Amino acid sequence: MTALRTLLRESDLSRPRVALAILTGSAALGSAVGLAAVAAWLIARAAGMPSPADLALAAVVVRFFGIGRGLFRYLERLVSHDAALRGVVALRARVYERLAAARADKVLGLRRGDTLSRIGADVDSVGDAVVRGIIPLGVAVVVSGIAVGINGWMDPRAGAVLAVALVVAGVGAAALTWRSARLAAEASVTADARVTEAVMSSVDAAAEHKVWGTAAAARASLREADAEAERAQDRSARPAAFAAALQALSAGAALVGCLWIAVTGAADGLYGPTTAAIIVLLPLASFEAVGGVPAAVTQLFRSRKAAERILDIAPNTPEAEDGAPSAGTTPDAQEPVATDTVPAVELVAVSAAWPGMTPTTPLSATVHRGGALAIVGRSGVGKTTLLTTIAGALAPAAGSVRIEGKPATRELLGTTVGMTAEDAHVFGTSILENLRVARGDVSDHEAVEALTLVGLMPWVNGLADGVHTVIGAGGDSISGGERRRLLLARAFLTPQPVVLIDEPAEHLDTAGRAALTAVLQRLRQQDRTVVIVTHHLDLTAHVDTVVSLDV
Numbered sequence: 287m288t289a290l291r292t293l294l295r296e297s298d299l300s301r302p303r304v305a306l307a308i309l310t311g312s313a314a315l316g317s318a319v320g321l322a323a324v325a326a327w328l329i330a331r332a333a334g335m336p337s338p339a340d341l342a343l344a345a346v347v348v349r350f351f352g353i354g355r356g357l358f359r360y361l362e363r364l365v366s367h368d369a370a371l372r373g374v375v376a377l378r379a380r381v382y383e384r385l386a387a388a389r390a391d392k393v394l395g396l397r398r399g400d401t402l403s404r405i406g407a408d409v410d411s412v413g414d415a416v417v418r419g420i421i422p423l424g425v426a427v428v429v430s431g432i433a434v435g436i437n438g439w440m441d442p443r444a445g446a447v448l449a450v451a452l453v454v455a456g457v458g459a460a461a462l463t464w465r466s467a468r469l470a471a472e473a474s475v476t477a478d479a480r481v482t483e484a485v486m487s488s489v490d491a492a493a494e495h496k497v498w499g500t501a502a503a504a505r506a507s508l509r510e511a512d513a514e515a516e517r518a519q520d521r522s523a524r525p526a527a528f529a530a531a532l533q534a535l536s537a538g539a540a541l542v543g544c545l546w547i548a549v550t551g552a553a554d555g556l557y558g559p560t561t562a563a564i565i566v567l568l569p570l571a572s573f574e575a576v577g578g579v580p581a582a583v584t585q586l587f588r589s590r591k592a593a594e595r596i597l598d599i600a601p602n603t604p605e606a607e608d609g610a611p612s613a614g615t616t617p618d619a620q621e622p623v624a625t626d627t628v629p630a631v632e633l634v635a636v637s638a639a640w641p642g643m644t645p646t647t648p649l650s651a652t653v654h655r656g657g658a659l660a661i662v663g664r665s666g667v668g669k670t671t672l673l674t675t676i677a678g679a680l681a682p683a684a685g686s687v688r689i690e691g692k693p694a695t696r697e698l699l700g701t702t703v704g705m706t707a708e709d710a711h712v713f714g715t716s717i718l719e720n721l722r723v724a725r726g727d728v729s730d731h732e733a734v735e736a737l738t739l740v741g742l743m744p745w746v747n748g749l750a751d752g753v754h755t756v757i758g759a760g761g762d763s764i765s766g767g768e769r770r771r772l773l774l775a776r777a778f779l780t781p782q783p784v785v786l787i788d789e790p791a792e793h794l795d796t797a798g799r800a801a802l803t804a805v806l807q808r809l810r811q812q813d814r815t816v817v818i819v820t821h822h823l824d825l826t827a828h829v830d831t832v833v834s835l836d837v
Contacts, residue, residue: 433572
């Protein structure tokens with residue numbers, strides 16, 4: 287549970303709120319125990335036909351516990367969900383911070399659906415550990431202690447019998463299904479992630495599936511993932527079924543044992559019939575508390591697996607495994623510096639490939655500070671893969687890449703190298719905040735300058751809130767050309783001295799090409815180095831060096 291504890295600490299979970307949730311939850315179930323005890327006393331006492339005045343107080347207490355159970359349950363829901371939701375909000379911010387410092391090659395190797403599952407459903411699952419795991423277990427311990435205390439105060443033998451039965455029902459049931467619950471819960475988390483991944487693949491690439499005739503295969507993959515999730519849910523239900531059976535047997539044994547003790551105790555004159563009635567009926571209510579223990583244990587396993595998946599892409603520390611400093615923490619003395627003699631970007635017989643791919647054609651090129659390099663080639667030849675290698679996110683299949691005199695590594699991505707991918711995400715927020723993806727302190731004036739450079743200000747001026755206008759997630763509320771220009775503006779605002787842009791001319795008309803040329807010129811005027819990959823050969827007129835991946 288180390289990963290889960292780590293993330294719960296980072297969620298800034300309020301211990302007082304959790305304690306208050308356990309207290310109110312215990313009050314709710316404690317009201318059920320108190321109701322059973324007082325109702326048993328009232329029934330037994332009323333059988334003797336006493337004066338109504340003798341029963342008045344007990345009748346009021348019964349009403350109090352009856353109303354209190356619902357009231358305290360409502361308060362427990364408010365407090366527990368408030369604590370969990372606050373924690374999830376804080377944790378999600380921490381996870382994004384971890385992702386920003388994580389290994390780029392690890393994150394880029396994941397499908398978008400898997401990434402969204404980890405920062406979405408998995409973070410929610412960590413929050414569920416509080417509401418469905420920690421708090422129910424705390425309530426079970428408190429209420430069981432209260433029930434055992436009441437029965438033990440009236441008859442120590444009855445208290446002992448109830449204590450043993452509750453331990454068997456709670457701890458025993460959890461232990462009985464420990465391994466199967468762990469395996470089932472972990473399988474369920476993985477299966478749910480596969481469903482999310484398949485859904486995102488089907489929705490995001492719907493147009494491509496239609497063009498290439500792969501829609502049926504995508505639907506089949508989604509059905510398979512959904513069927514696996516259902517099987518995982520079924521496996522999760524089996525441990526709960528075994529636990530429920532054991533709890534029913536434990537409750538029956540406690541009832542029979544307490545009944546025998548109460549009858550013999552009353553026959554021996556140790557206490558009256560009202561006390562005997564309480565001893566017999568109290569176990570019926572007390573087992574409600576431990577009924578949620580197996581589900582709570584299963585949830586903790588689910589949350590642990592979710593926490594491990596989060597930490598898998600967002601490690602505990604931003605330090606590289608080999609001890610090298612992470613992005614954003616490179617010491618000044620170690621920062622690469624380009625000079626007239628040290629190229630800003632140097633490719634030496636470099637070829638690139640993802641695992642299982644055929645490496646690209648080896649290329650060699652040299653670009654000095656303020657220069658521009660274009661890598662051209664037909665679609666699918668591996669231009670984006672090579673650009674990812676230049677960025678340091680993917681190790682070269684052969685040859686080497688040096689950025690300002692240093693080997694290209696992931697530590698340089700975000701500090702020395704800035705990359706704008708062809709499919710870079712446009713977030714469902716304002717235009718200004720989308721530009722701040724490049725640099726978090728971009729001002730309104732700087733945003734207007736960048737948007738003017740790419741020719742988007744006439745469009746922005748026509749919007750209701752200008753640069754503060756909210757656009758749809760993925761850029762689905764703007765045209766392809768507007769989206770590409772927005773990404774060019776983002777690339778212009780990046781602070782890194784080496785700028786990599788993937789297919790910058792896609793979806794651009796003549797005016798858009800002119801805007802792209804203006805961006806390239808301004809970047810070079812700022813003494814920054816630009817590397818673009820494209821299959822539009824007319825862009826090569828605006829660069830110093832052109833290399834081709836076509837054989």
